[in-house]
Amino acid sequence: MKTFYSPAHLLHAPKEEFEAGRLSPAVEVPERAERVRAEIERRKVGPILPPRRFGDDPILRVHGARFVSFLRAAYDDWRTRYPDDTADAIPSAWPARGMRLNASDIESRLGSYGSDTATPITRGTFEAAQAAVDVALSAAEAIHGGEGAAFALTRPPGHHASGDLFGGYCYFNNVAVAAQWLADRGLRPAILDVDYHHGNGTQAIFYARADVLFVSIHADPAFAFPHFLGFGDERGEGEGEGLNLNLPLPRFTAWDRYAEALQTALRRVREFSPDVLLVSLGLDTFEADPISHFRLGREDYFRLGEAIAGLCKPTLFAFEGGYNLEALSEITVNVLEGFAGH
Numbered sequence: 246m247k248t249f250y251s252p253a254h255l256l257h258a259p260k261e262e263f264e265a266g267r268l269s270p271a272v273e274v275p276e277r278a279e280r281v282r283a284e285i286e287r288r289k290v291g292p293i294l295p296p297r298r299f300g301d302d303p304i305l306r307v308h309g310a311r312f313v314s315f316l317r318a319a320y321d322d323w324r325t326r327y328p329d330d331t332a333d334a335i336p337s338a339w340p341a342r343g344m345r346l347n348a349s350d351i352e353s354r355l356g357s358y359g360s361d362t363a364t365p366i367t368r369g370t371f372e373a374a375q376a377a378v379d380v381a382l383s384a385a386e387a388i389h390g391g392e393g394a395a396f397a398l399t400r401p402p403g404h405h406a407s408g409d410l411f412g413g414y415c416y417f418n419n420v421a422v423a424a425q426w427l428a429d430r431g432l433r434p435a436i437l438d439v440d441y442h443h444g445n446g447t448q449a450i451f452y453a454r455a456d457v458l459f460v461s462i463h464a465d466p467a468f469a470f471p472h473f474l475g476f477g478d479e480r481g482e483g484e485g486e487g488l489n490l491n492l493p494l495p496r497f498t499a500w501d502r503y504a505e506a507l508q509t510a511l512r513r514v515r516e517f518s519p520d521v522l523l524v525s526l527g528l529d530t531f532e533a534d535p536i537s538h539f540r541l542g543r544e545d546y547f548r549l550g551e552a553i554a555g556l557c558k559p560t561l562f563a564f565e566g567g568y569n570l571e572a573l574s575e576i577t578v579n580v581l582e583g584f585a586g587h
């Protein structure tokens with residue numbers, strides 16, 4: 246299996262996030278992708294290739310032009326506002342109920358386009374996010390060209406970013422842009438999101454769409470991030486009615502219960518009969534993940550890959566969350582090997 250990877254992700258290295266009432270060390274760090282890259286070499290998954298540049302157009306098929314302009318300028322605007330400081334840009338006020346959406350200065354723009362305080366914009370964030378999209382698109386192009394599978398080692402992740410919101414460590418929705426690119430070439434994409442957290446951004450982007458299926462297995466938002474989307478009664482709307490499937494699970498879910506949800510998800514994907522499958526591959530379902538509460542073990546990730554392979558579809562895996570630095574690379578490659586049948 247080919248892996249697509251860009252060192253430009255190193256440009257996005259936030260030191261801290263504001264979470265649980267305090268600034269804490271960032272968990273979405275460059276070392277994540279560097280470790281996975283090394284393990285892919287060590288276990289000989291296949292060649293590691295650089296992405297090509299696709300430019301803004303495929304991004305603009307999914308994200309609003311104002312949102313893209315905001316992200317492009319955000320760090321410089323922030324530095325201009327706070328010239329004698331070095332802190333990264335983090336929103337601190339939002340247009341909450343009863344207020345007016347006003348995206349004039351950098352503070353109001355951060356609050357208008359940002360959804361939480363854990364997703365800092367640093368000097369290199371835009372370039373890294375753009376490269377992550379190119380990585381996902383290059384994998385999509387490989388699959389469009391006839392590859393049976395590809396791994397997009399995307400960082401920063403994407404599934405919490407919607408058409409005009411960044412958050413949950415995500416800026417551009419890598420998987421959504423890749424799915425749209427494939428749909429624009431006449432293919433019928435299904436997206437399976439197995440990150441611990443609900444892919445609220447991806448769901449929002451395709452919620453009213455009949456041509457893209459979104460299925461997500463995740464921690465119940467009744468107790469987990471993103472808190473405000475991902476409930477079981479969200480089934481799509483308009484033409485997209487019935488084309489969104491959320492499978493929220495309780496705290497401490499282990500493989501047996503997870504596997505049941507996975508079978509339900511795979512049944513729905515099969516019924517949709519896609520031309521191509523995109524997997525939002527979060528590894529934060531691991532039992533020792535530092536911010537999550539499922540209990541999948543190392544070996545379970547082989548089973549996950551194998552089960553996905555059972556669909557017999559061209560498959561694009563895109564890296565999302567997963568924060569246990571010691572286990573992350575091993576369990577990521579377990580999925581890829583399980584899929585490839587090693």
Ligand code: SP5
Binds near residue numbers: 269
């Ligand atoms: C891509 C992805 O996995 N994004 C996840 C973003 C989650 N951000 C907030 C998580 C809150 C978890 N709180 C645990 C407290 C440990 N300090």
Ligand code: ZN
Binds near residue numbers: 441442565
């Ligand atoms: Zn996650």
